[in-house]
Amino acid sequence: MKILVSVKRVVDFNIKVHVKSDGTGVDIANVKMSMNPFDEIAVEEAVRLKEAGVATEVVVVSVGVAQAQETLRTALALGADRAILVESHHGVEPLAVAKILKALVDKEQPQLVMLGKQAIDGDSNQTGQMLAALAGLPQATFACKVMIADGKAIVAREVDGGAQTLSLKLPAVVTTDLRLNEPRHVTLPNIMKAKKKPFETLKPEDLGVDVTPRLKTLKVAEPPKRVAGIKVADVKTLVDKLTTEAKVF
Template identity: 70%
Template sequence: MKILVPVKRVVDYNVKVRVKPDQTGVDLANVKMSMNPFCEIAVEEAIRLKEKGVAEEIVVVSIGPAQAQETLRTALAMGADRGILIQTDETVEPLAVAKLLKAVTDEEKPEIVLLGKQAIDDDANQTGQMLAALLDWPQGTFASKVEIADGKATVTREVDGGLQTIALELPAVITTDLRLNEPRYASLPNIMKAKRKPIDTKAPDDFGVDIAKRLEVVKVSEPPKREAGIKVESVAELVDKLKNEAGVI
């Protein structure tokens, strides 16, 4: 079994995001970048499936600038077998990402496409669902548990009402939630080995996919600063302020 794992290069989650002075987007100059946390979870789950003998090969794919090779090398150091970089300096929207991933899936023919449910930069939460629709494959989103047996995937999903367990016929698209696993750290020997693992670089035009933007960003601004709270002496005073000043009751 082959598993395809898309990974995205994003601003590191420990970094405070800054807006450009002209409010056209997020300032990425001299900012630490890393693998999207949900993508890390997807890579870890694929490696665990390989360690169980379920999968034989893990292919990671990333869409982005040349620096995205670093993200692929991280996945290779964790335990993936080879990488594919679809190199572009343009901002690629979820639909275009899904179309590119469909083209890669058609070439690689994996039994499972395992990807993070969303990226922490745009929080779109669309690519997995769009990819499943384009492939006409069953999908299990927001997975907190994945079991593979007898050509089927049993996925426990996190939904508003609790947990939902579904059975999917393979091939299938599965998107990962936070509680699926705890990603491992890459060891130094594996980091050295990852430098020798192959990364195939391609361009969107190689797949005949149009990545032109369909959306226009009007303005990006920071959220307003929260005002300081106040202390009240009694419950009666709290109720009075909520009713007469805040108008929430």
């Protein structure tokens, strides 16, 4: 069984980003970049399925700038078998990414496609769902447990108030949530091995996909700064202030 995993290069989650002075976006110059944490979970789960003998090959793909090679090399060091970079010199919107992934699904014919449920930069939570619709595949989002048996994926997914278990006929699309697993650390020997693994670079036009932006960002602004709290003498004063000043009652 072949598993296709999509990964994205994003600003490292430990970095505090700042909005550009002209309000056109977030300043990412000279900041640390890394793999989207939800995608890292997807890679880990795919590698675990391979280690368990369920999968035979794990292919990782990324859509983005040339520097995304680093992200794919990390995925290879985590245990993926080969990588595909679809290189684009500007930001690619979720629909365009989904179309590119659909073209790769048609080309690679994987039995399972795994993605992080969302990227921590755009927080769109759209690509997996769009891919499933374009490819006509069953989907399970927010997966917290994945099992493969008898040509089906049994997926537990987090919902309000608990978990829902779905049975999907393969091939299928699964998006991963935080509680699915804890990704392993990359070791130096595996980093060296990753350099020898197959790496393919394509352009969107090679796949017949138009990545022209359809959306226009009007303005990006930082959230308002929180004002300092105050102490009150008693409950009556608290209720008065919540009523007259905060106006929550």
